[in-house]
Amino acid sequence: MLIDNIIYIIVFLCYFVNSEGEYFKREHSLIKPYQGSGMVIPHWEFFGSTMVTQSYIRLTADQQSRIGGLYNKNPIIFRNWAIQLHFKVTGKGKELFGDGFAFWYVKDPLEAGPVFGSKDYFVGLGLFFDTYANQNGAHSHGHPYISAMINNGTLHYDHDRDGTHTELAGCEGKFRNVDHETLVEIKYENDVLSVGTDFESRGVFKECFNVKGVLLPPGYYIGVTAATGELTDNHDVIGIKTFQLTSSTPIDNEDRSHMLPSASSFAAPRPRIxxxxxxxxxxxxxxxxxxxxxxxxxxxxxxxxxxxxxxxxxxxxxx
Ligand SMILES: [Ca+2]
The missing domain is CATH 1.20.5 (Single alpha-helices involved in coiled-coils or other helix-helix interfaces)
Known part of the structure; x- marks a missing residue:
């Protein structure tokens, strides 16, 4: 009986702590079945056009002028983390579709606004999955495009230019209307922000970008929002898995709670060209x-x- 219990505890621990020092955090994760009792999702809050089904959470349907969002109720209090977001973007549009969705790690959650359904002049990290090129020629990349922005509350996301002038880093990614699953991993470890994508069901994340010198304080909230305007798409969240990273954390006692988000490349903002x-x-x-x-x-x-x-x-x- 005692041996059975010990084996059970070991199996349990192995499930939640893998060999790389990643601790699965249930309170920051979103796993099927989503609903607890009634329309409530434990640990999560949603707003706008968001619709909860058995197998996905639809932030916007393939309809015009929709804004929807989903936020974790618990602030992330640990310094290093990895978040895997399983999503799906689909729609009837062949040439014209949009606008996309965003992943957030921000101070103020649940504030609807013009940046993929969330507020502008945000404080924290925004990772944009932009499906529509508002201005060709303003940048040299194609769409869909994934880009990150670090904001201390003073920067404006310029939608008309697809956020080109406030972009930290980014990459192209074909994640819309594909038959297989689409996943992204956002990792923040030792002040390095990296994003990896798996849009081809390979089971591994391919690097999108990796930026050093990114400062994000703990205590912010994660969320996903989406918006449609004239152009439309279904923006769905299938699941979110959050891990606390402990393997390579340099333990220092610096109090980061009052730190403002910043990035080395953010110190000298690029002129608007x-x-x-x-x-x-x-x-x-x-x-x-x-x-x-x-x-x-x-x-x-x-x-x-x-x-x-x-x-x-x-x-x-x-x-
Ligand atoms: Ca755009």
């Missing part, structure tokens, strides 16, 4: 230069002609 007008003005400058050169050549030619004419007349006068 207007790509199209920039190339227009380059063209204008080039044309002006050509005109000026032609003008100078013309003036020189005229001067020479006038000078020769003048010489001829003075010579004639002389004779």
């Amino acid at each position: 207007d790509d199209k007008p920039q190339s227009m003005s380059n063209l204008k400058f080039f044309l002006l230069l050509i005109c000026a050169i032609i003008g100078i050549i013309f003036l020189v030619a005229i001067s020479i002609l006038v000078f020769q004419k003048h010489q001829e007349t003075s010579r004639k006068r002389f004779y």
Whole structure:
């Protein structure tokens, strides 16, 4: 009996702690069946157009002007974490669809707004899964595009330019209307923020980006929000698994609770470059230069002609 209990405890511990020092955190995870009693999801709160079904949580349906979101009620109090998000984006649109969804690790959850269904000037991390290119030419990447933004509450997410000028890092990813499962892992460990994707059912995460020097205080909330405008898609969350990482944590006693989110590349924000007008003005400058050169050549030619004419007349006068 005692041996049975010991084996049970060992199996139980092995399930929750894997060899890499990842502790599964039930209170920050979302696993089927979602509902407890009635319409309540234990540990989670949802708003807007969000609809809970047996097998997925639909933040927005494939309909216009929808905003939906889902937030964890418990702040993440540990410093290093890995979050696996299992999602699905589908829709009838062949050429036009949008707008996408966002994963959040933010100070103020449940505040609906214009950034993929959540508030602008947020404090924390936003990871955007942008399916619609609002402005081609403003950036060199294709869509769908995954990008991260670290905000201390002062930066505006520029939707018209797909957040290009406040982007920390990003990568392209074909996650829409695919037959297999689509997963992403967001890892924050020792001030390194990395994102890996598995959009081809490979069972491993392929690196999207890895950025050092990212400071995020503990005590923020995770969530997922989505929005449709004129363009639409179904934005579904299937599951969220959160792990506390302990294997490589340098133990220091620094109090990070009042720290503002920041990133090394955030210290010197990139200037907003207007790509199209920039190339227009380059063209204008080039044309002006050509005109000026032609003008100078013309003036020189005229001067020479006038000078020769003048010489001829003075010579004639002389004779
Ligand atoms: Ca966009």
